[in-house]
Amino acid sequence: MPTSSATNTSQINQDDINKAVWNACDTFRGVISADTYKDFILTMLFLKYLSDVYRDEYIKLVEQFGDKPELIHAMMSKQRFVLPEGASFWDLYEERHQPGNGQRIDEALHAIEEANGTKLKNVFQDISFNTDKLGQEKQKNELLRHLLEDFGKEILNLSAERVGSLDVIGNAYEYLIKHFAASSGATAGEFYTPPEVSNLLATILEPVEGDEICDPACGSGSLLIKCGAMVRKNSGSKKYALYGQEAIGSTWALAKMNMFLHGEDNHRIEWGDTIRNPLLLDKDGKHLLQFDVVTANPPFSLDKWGHEDASSDPYGRFHRGVPPKTKGDYAFISHMIETLKPSTGRMGVVVPHGVLFRASSEGKIRQQLIEENLLDTVIGLPEKLFFGTGIPAAILLFKKSKTDDKVLFIDASNEFKSGKNQNQLTDSNIAKVIETYKARESVDKYAYLASFDEIAENDFNLNIPRYVDTFEEEAEIDLVMVRTERLELKAELDKLETEMAGYLKELGYGE
Numbered sequence: 001m002p003t004s005s006a007t008n009t010s011q012i013n014q015d016d017i018n019k020a021v022w023n024a025c026d027t028f029r030g031v032i033s034a035d036t037y038k039d040f041i042l043t044m045l046f047l048k049y050l051s052d053v054y055r056d057e058y059i060k061l062v063e064q065f066g067d068k069p070e071l072i073h074a075m076m077s078k079q080r081f082v083l084p085e086g087a088s089f090w091d092l093y094e095e096r097h098q099p100g101n102g103q104r105i106d107e108a109l110h111a112i113e114e115a116n117g118t119k120l121k122n123v124f125q126d127i128s129f130n131t132d133k134l135g136q137e138k139q140k141n142e143l144l145r146h147l148l149e150d151f152g153k154e155i156l157n158l159s160a161e162r163v164g165s166l167d168v169i170g171n172a173y174e175y176l177i178k179h180f181a182a183s184s185g186a187t188a189g190e191f192y193t194p195p196e197v198s199n200l201l202a203t204i205l206e207p208v209e210g211d212e213i214c215d216p217a218c219g220s221g222s223l224l225i226k227c228g229a230m231v232r233k234n235s236g237s238k239k240y241a242l243y244g245q246e247a248i249g250s251t252w253a254l255a256k257m258n259m260f261l262h263g264e265d266n267h268r269i270e271w272g273d274t275i276r277n278p279l280l281l282d283k284d285g286k287h288l289l290q291f292d293v294v295t296a297n298p299p300f301s302l303d304k305w306g307h308e309d310a311s312s313d314p315y316g317r318f319h320r321g322v323p324p325k326t327k328g329d330y331a332f333i334s335h336m337i338e339t340l341k342p343s344t345g346r347m348g349v350v351v352p353h354g355v356l357f358r359a360s361s362e363g364k365i366r367q368q369l370i371e372e373n374l375l376d377t378v379i380g381l382p383e384k385l386f387f388g389t390g391i392p393a394a395i396l397l398f399k400k401s402k403t404d405d406k407v408l409f410i411d412a413s414n415e416f417k418s419g420k421n422q423n424q425l426t427d428s429n430i431a432k433v434i435e436t437y438k439a440r441e442s443v444d445k446y447a448y449l450a451s452f453d454e455i456a457e458n459d460f461n462l463n464i465p466r467y468v469d470t471f472e473e474e475a476e477i478d479l480v481m482v483r484t485e486r487l488e489l490k491a492e493l494d495k496l497e498t499e500m501a502g503y504l505k506e507l508g509y510g511e
Contacts, residue, residue, distance in 0.1 A: 012162045016155060018175045021045055024150035027143055032133055038180040039127045039250055040147065042173065044089075046257040047109070048151045049169050050081050051089035052158040080265070081119070087111040093152045099137070101144035102130030122271070123256045126249040170225070170262035177220050177254070181387040182422070192219060193297040193350070194385055196425040197395075198226040201295050201348045203434055204397065206230070209237040211292040211344075216274040216335060218244030221255035223295060225262050242267040243291065245274045275331050276306040278315065280339070288315050290341045297350040300389065302328035320368040321361050329355045330365050337374065337398060345400035346376075350393050353380075356462035367460040370407070370452070374398045377408040377437060380464045382416040384423040394464070397437075407455060410436055410447045411468040445470045 021041065028037035057079060061072045076082070087108040095104060109124040134140040150156075163169060174195070181192035201223065207213050213227045224242045231240045242264055246252040252271040259267045270279035280289045305328025310318045317338045323330035329351055336347050355362070356378065369375050377397040384390045392413055412433050417424040432446075442448045448467040458466050 012155070012157070012168060014168055014171055017168060017172045020150075020153065020155045021172050021176055022179060024147065024156075027146040027150060031135070031143065034180055036133055038176070039254070040129060042176060042254055042257065043109070043124065043127050044147060044151050045169075045173060045176070046261065047112075048089045048156060049158045049261060050083060050112070053160060054079060054081065054083045054088060055090065056159040056161070081112075081260075082115045084111045084115045087115075089148075089151065093148050096145045096148045099141055101141050101148070102128075102134070105129040105144065120256070123253045126253055167262070170258070173258055173261045174222060174225075177222065177258075192387060193223050194387070194422075194424075195222070195226070196430060197297070197350065197381070197385060198223045200425065200430050200433060201350075201395065202226040202230040203430070204437055205293050205295055205346055205348050206234065207240065207293045209235040209239050212241045212243065212289075212341075213293040213295070214243040214280065214289075214291040214339060215296050216245050216278075216280070216294070216339070217296045217298040217332060218246050218255055218269060219251055219297070221258040221269065223297065224255075224267070225258065225264060227293060227295065228262070228264055238266075240266070242269075243280055243289070244269040245272060245279055246270075247273045273306070274335060275328065276309065278335065286314075288317075288339050290339055290345065292341055292344045292346070294336045294339055294345070294347045295349065296332065296336065297386075298329070298332035300329070300352045300391075300393075301326070301354065302331075305331050307331075321365045323365065324361055327354070327358075327362070330362050333369075333396070334365065337369070340398070340400050343401055347398040349396050349398075350381075350386075351396055352391060353394055353463075355396070356394060356464070363460065366462065369398070370455055370460055373402055373405050373452075374400070375407050375462075376402055377410065378462055378464060379410045379433060379437075380413045380468075382413050382423050382425070384419070384421070385416070385425065387422065404440075405452045406449050407452075407462075408437065408440055408447060408449050409462075409464050409467040411445075411464050411470055413464075414470065 024044075025034070025037065025041055028034075028040065031037075054076075058072070058076060061075055065071050065075075092101070092104055092108055095101075106124075106129055109127070109129075113120050113122070113124055129144060130140075132140075134143050158169060177192055178195070205227065207227045207230050209231060211231065213224060213231075215221075215224045218224055221242075221244060224244055228240060228242055232238060242259070244255060244267070246255055246269065249271060252269065255269050259265070259269065268280070272279045278288060281287065282289060303326045305323075307322065307325040307328075310322045310331065315338065317334050318331075320334065321330075323334070333349055333351070333355075336349060340347055355366075375396065376399045377395075379395040379397070381393050381395065383392040386393060410433055412425075412429065415429045415432065417426050417429075436443055436447045440449060446468065450467050454467075455462070
């Protein structure tokens with residue numbers, strides 16, 4: 001373990017660290033796709049953070065107990081994370097000019113996994129720096145040397161004194177994930193929910209002290225982290241627990257690292273397919289755990305979601321009906337409903353608009369959810385909000401304990417900040433949705449509070465335009481005024497034509 005720390009202890013600026021980690025991607029640009037190298041960059045940021053914090057603490061203990069190595073070793077073993085001898089970023093940095101960088105990094109990550117027990121178990125198993133994707137051995141070694149040098153720069157000294165709040169590291173991680181999502185096209189939806197959508201969900205669901213919060217399709221964990229931040233903001237408390245499940249191994253690893261980088265140690269994130277193999281179960285493994293808040297942005301209309309086994313589901317999640325084979329939207333909704341606590345349970349889920357009106361088995365499930373008075377609010381969102389798809393989405397809000405039997409419809413689809421590739425919800429757009437949601441009253445051309453009977457009359461179709469009329473009548477045209485203006489313009493044009501002919505004649509171009 002190096003015992004000399006960087007001399008510059010001035011606090012790091014968020015923009016500077018964001019820029020520095022993004023610039024580190026230059027090593028891979030043009031060599032492999034962003035979707036591939038994102039795991040290398042994000043893992044290296046995590047390793048660098050662990051190493052700098054660990055080294056910082058080691059130096060302080062050496063200064064305090066320099067002649068008692070056994071005491072120092074015992075105290076270091078009680079750190080939040082343990083780094084075995086030879087496995088820190090700085091050990092790898094020192095060896096960067098030697099052959100075998102890929103193998104050394106993989107071995108270091110494996111050693112860190114082993115040394116930290118269940119906390120980091122399997123987190124790095126889907127991430128290999130010693131991969132042929134980086135080219136033949138010589139090129140791979142050079143790329144990884146450059147990567148180590150990028151993260152070894154002074155600007156990325158992530159010691160506690162320089163970083164100040166852990167939020168700085170977490171924010172940099174989120175910044176990277178967002179930029180990777182922007183460049184990943186169709187695959188971005190697998191790991192990222194736009195922050196303004198996460199903010200909207202976390203604000204509306206109002207997680208409070210003591211809540212257990214779950215995202216059964218958690219991606220990189222951003223939505224869960226937003227909910228945790230909302231508890232701290234609302235109550236100043238860290239007494240809450242985060243739960244999640246993610247099907248894709250490398251994305252699950254991102255979620256685990258994301259949690260630790262945001263200081264969210266009280267979490268349980270499982271790796272597996274939520275519909276086919278739910279893992280958030282009670283101690284006996286026979287019943288689904290239930291939560292105060294359940295929220296997710298599941299994959300839209302997932303094909304091959306597990307239809308073949310749904311009718312015999314051991315957890316009884318599909319008692320309202322089995323969703324269609326090629327569209328798993330109601331599979332996730334059904335799962336989420338069954339994981340709500342009986343009294344406090346509240347839920348927000350992002351869905352494609354087809355969920356609101358498709359008939360057949362989906363229509364029957366939708367009807368039962370409304371008849372059970374579980375559906376609380378439908379919010380229509382603008383198009384092009386989500387990476388990887390341009391289609392508009394909606395948010396469905398469910399509650400186990402409602403105060404009325406009505407459903408509020410909010411059409412927020414026309415209010416957004418326009419962007420070339422992605423549209424955004426502004427703070428004022430979000431504030432208007434939240435204000436309307438809390439007031440729970442109809443607003444002309446924006447929101448409508450529908451009774452159960454009205455929805456039943458519409459055959460339980462939730463298509464928003466059936467309830468919120470946003471039609472704008474065109475202003476009546478005064479034909480007499482238009483004719484008068486046309487005659488005036490024609491007279492002015494005749495006058496200009498006459499003047500132009502005179503000028504041309506003076507210049508010798510006339511007849």
